[in-house]
Amino acid sequence: MVPKNAAKRRRLPPTERREEILKKAINLFSEHGFESSTREIARQLGITQPLLYRYFPSKDDLVRAAYRSVYLDRWDVEWDRLLCERDQPLDWRLKTFYRSYTETIFTRDWMRIYLFSGLKGADINRWYIGLLEERILQRIIKEYRYLAGLDGEAKPQAEELELAWALHSGIFYLGVREHIFSLPPPQDRHRIIANVVDVFHQGIQAYFAKLSDREPAKLAAQVS
Template sequence: MTPKQPPKRRRLPPTERRDEILQKALNLFAEHGFESSTRELARQLGITQPLLYRYFPSKDDLIREAYRAVYLDRWNIEWDRLLCDRNVPLEERLKSFYASYTKAIFTREWMRIYLFAGLKGADINRWYIGLLEERILQRIVKEYRHLAGLDDQTKPSFEEIELAWALHSGIFYLGVREHIFSLPPSEDRDRTISAVVGVFHNGIQTYFAKAAVPKPT
């Protein structure tokens, strides 16, 4: 009996082959982190190392593409408009934003790559945290400063950004408990987000109201 031959790999156009390798790498990073060498990556991806190098000349190039695919490609430019639309009450803006944002990022792949990258100290986390602070957290602070009648053009202080992080991290934990701890997800995510935003909304207004009171001379 002749031995059974393994199925031949279907020839794909270069763009499709590159996307296939990237998707397999994302699955691998989500399960095992970023520790594998390019030789081991190629073996686990079921391709040769020269083929991996043809599409991604280095491991850093592959990680940068993972960042683009997982983070940047999921960024919805409508979020930028929504957070700054003062025709909509600020509390409602935040509820709508976080309902949409969590739908985009609450996946096993996204959450696990983000946390693996954080443990490794990978650049993709620093890039993404910079993006979060610039396009979400600073905007949230500036909108609350505006609501309190304070200067909304000044760069937020470290303490103000930390308050915005408290909101963001609290909502982020809903994804962590589901995709990292494998705990049951919130029965009604949007309702939970609404409650978290409501508590934050009331608390931070008190904080900025105190900041708006002139200090005695």
């Protein structure tokens, strides 16, 4: 059955039509998850199923396109450069990175799609976690290893990586609180991020100082 509003729909060039469908699908996924069939998705988007298939031959294609749009297309390559900028203090780099990163991910569609896909066990989470670990979390650990006089290019140990996850998860929860639990966001998110980074910065210096047989105070003086 053709949706009632299908005949009234304005004709768009194929590229614009595809983007319109994708944008509506992202909103649908963020509100209801990924359980709907393509027939139901088409109905909720106000289009016919054949039209949906014209642009996205399968549901997996639509989900992958949503992933690229919400996650990959919003990834800023400057983040990689920033974290490796060793002529700048590392705590400053982390604060600057997380201010920018949270501006990108603290949106309703990003947060809700991420959690819906996690509950479903979808590939979308595994893709993104792999990207996050490789490009951000491993780099954070490598930078602290370098500051401690250890091998800054060695692959981080699982225990070390968990420290980076603790930092990241604490900041990520600020977005969960706002967009999943509908609780008021912090009045000054940047200040909260700075405080979290400061606590992490001091603690991880002590951790790596033990590994390098150097006093935490000496390492702190080198960083500052």
